[in-house]
Amino acid sequence: MTGPPVVITFDIENRETTQIEREYAVALETPQVEVITIGGQGPPGIDAVEISSDPDNRLTLGSDRKLYVSDDLTPDPLLYYILARS
Secondary structure, eight states: OOOSOEEEEEEEEETTTTEEEEEEEEESSOOOOOOOOOOOOOOOOTTOOOBOOOSSEEEEEOTTSSEEEEOOOOOOHHHHHHHHHO
């Protein structure tokens, strides 16, 4: 596949100086690209925390070794009464 030259622009950020440099490349022949499959989301990175898929979670360690927050909060009428009176 040949055609007119294509100019490709790259913005490169230097993390130490926080400056952005713009570089250019010229492609005389554009390659034909074919997407075969798109992968799913991978696991979190090193030392990243996963969120538990357990229902009604309340931030503890779930059965699947991910964060789990149980939703077993029961209203305490006496506590509400004490708070209302104070």
